[in-house]
Amino acid sequence: MTVTQQRSAVAPARRGRRAGRRPGIGAKLLSLAAGLVLLGAAVALQTLHRGEGEITDPLTYTGGKGEVVDAKRFSVRLDSFVAAKSIKLGDQTIGTDNLFLIVNASAMSSLKPYHLAQPVLLTADGKKFAATDRVTETYTLAFRWVQPGLWTSGRFFFEVPPSELPGARVVFRLPSGFVVEPYQPEAEVDLGLDEEGARKLAASPQDVYSTDKK
Secondary structure, X not given: OHHHHHHHHHOOOOOOHHHHHHHHHHHHHHHHHHHXXXXXXXXXXXXXXXXXXXXXXXXXXXXXXXXXEEOOOEEEEEEEEEEEEEEEEOOEEEEEEXXXXXEEEEEEEOOOOEOOOOOXXXXXXXXXXXXXXXXOHHHOHHHXXXXXXXXXXXXXXXXXXXXXXXXXXXXXXXXXXXXXXXXXXXXXXXXXXXXXXXXXHHHOOEOOEEOOOO
């Protein structure tokens, strides 16, 4: 609106072109600067109105045990899981007061090689259990490169109370970088455990799960 009004004021004064040209250019520059200021204010206002953490919220793709969950940059399939009272790591055996849940999964990238991050076990009531740090990453799928067009298999290890197993899901993600990237993909896979299934799993865990198993 401002530019249109100034042009109409300048247009009749055609006799002195040099005199009329300078205000026209100045008005355009002022209008451009004002537009940039307004645009910056609008972006800032929109950011303020967004919910806390909305910008960094992931894009979640869901599926169930045995299904291929395509999270665009990578695909993942939760093949199986078992429970154990202890885990044998080479010459060392570690136990737990809870229950070891060993998840066998396969992953494939879409365009370039990736490492998966250590996953999170999400319970029915929203609690989160990180993969146990008592089993080093070298024993897990996170240690291996996930290649385009080729399934790579491995395991992840959790320590969880048996009471948290019904309705639990495992959430797979890519590692976080130095720059926080908005809307990173994640694959959320339902274990398919109801109350009865969780009770049966917890009632008959393996005494010792050996990482020598393939």
